[in-house]
Amino acid sequence: MNPPAVPPHLSVVVPMFDEEAVIGLFVERLRPVLDDLGETYEVLVVDDGSRDTTPALLEKSRRDWEQLRIVRLRANAGHQAALSAGLMRARGQWVATIDADLQDPPETIAAMLAAAQERSADVVYGVRNDRTTDSMFKRHTANVYYRLIRRLVGHHVPADAGDFRLMSRATVDAVNRLPAQNRVLRLVIPALGFPSTQVEYRREERAAGTTKYPLARMIRLSVDSLTGFSIAPLRLATWFGLGGAAVTALLFAVAFGAFVTDHTLPGWTSTFLVVAGVGAVQLLCLGIMGEYVGRLYTQLQGRPTYHVAYDSSEDVLQG
Incomplete structure (x- = not known):
């Protein structure tokens, strides 16, 4: 029987669904950032029931990258559910969540860790201070969404902060104890009230592939946000x-x-x-x-x- 593994310093949770076009680019960007941290880490990719060659490409990458860990879901469960699955299985003392499309730059993770330690924060939100790469429709709808949510739910919800964040182990454990049905993590985590800070970054264009958040899913996210966190x-x-x-x-x-x-x-x-x-x-x-x-x-x-x-x-x- 093998002894229990020592938890890594950092876990990076990455939900993926049909991302065959971007996996190679994502690994090339993320791995040097994490290797340069000088800390133990794991990259936990949650394959959300991909139908393309994403599973095969992930297995190929894992052969050359021992810190890469793959969790595969039996069927597509949605972005928030995939994130929840990753948080439930992440072992790191700190846990970062990031999408694979490279619109959120992996290099910001190092700045998040530094900000958490310097400011004694349990949560570091990645806040987009430049969204010029998004379409006008996307910028407008996002602005309406955050203004409405902050007005109805509370100003503790950071504006222009999606699912790119860093959390302490205490925060992740608190999230995992909550009911999992239809939860929106970008609202759940601020509601916990843990000490937090922000790191700003420029949102980049999608590196490859197509968006996995079409209009229908954006509307569903908005409905879940409103009915799940406000009366x-x-x-x-x-x-x-x-x-x-x-x-x-x-x-x-x-x-x-x-x-x-x-x-x-x-x-x-x-x-x-x-x-x-x-x-x-x-x-x-x-x-x-x-x-x-x-x-x-x-x-x-x-x-x-x-x-x-x-x-x-x-x-x-x-x-």
Whole structure:
């Protein structure tokens, strides 16, 4: 029986889904940065059910890079679930999370470690101070997202900070103890309240391949962010109800006055508009409440958000 392995100083968690075009470039950029740190480390790549040659290319890279560790999920579970799987299995005293597309520069990890030690911080957020490489649509929607989230959830959520961050072991353990269903880590981690700081960087263009966050996934992330961390939509539904009641009372007063003064006129248009307006508000409120009920239902089921099929480190420990 082999003795338990000594935890590395740093774990780098990298979710990947169909990233065959960028793996070589990513390894070329990340490995020199980590080797120059002078600390023990592991790179934990979570293969999120890739359908291309990503698994084969990762295995090829692992033969030449002993610190590379591969965790493969049985099916695509989504970006946040893949990150959660990596955090659950990371062993480092510090854990960094970064995407493989090289839009977040790996060289910033060294600055994050230095900032954490100099400022006694448990979390170091990578904050984008230059997004000129993103499209205008992407910049605009991101700005709206962060402004809305900070207004509804709180200003403890750093603006323009995605999933590129460094966390202490205490922070990672706290995250792993939380329920895993539909959580958005860029909101979960600030909500824990651990001492934090920021390191700014310029967001680069995607090195190769195509984005794995199309519009549909961006909308899903926004919905999860709103319904998972704020009751503002429910309060909005309440205000719609109160507003509808006020309008109904006003219309009743107008109708009663018209009846008393004998000025009633048959009108299909006004009746149709009122019924359609009230029905639309009711459906909107039901939809908002349905989002919350659905989250409670999913939480009560307790189904795991991902299933691990393979962990290369287990082969090493058993060998």
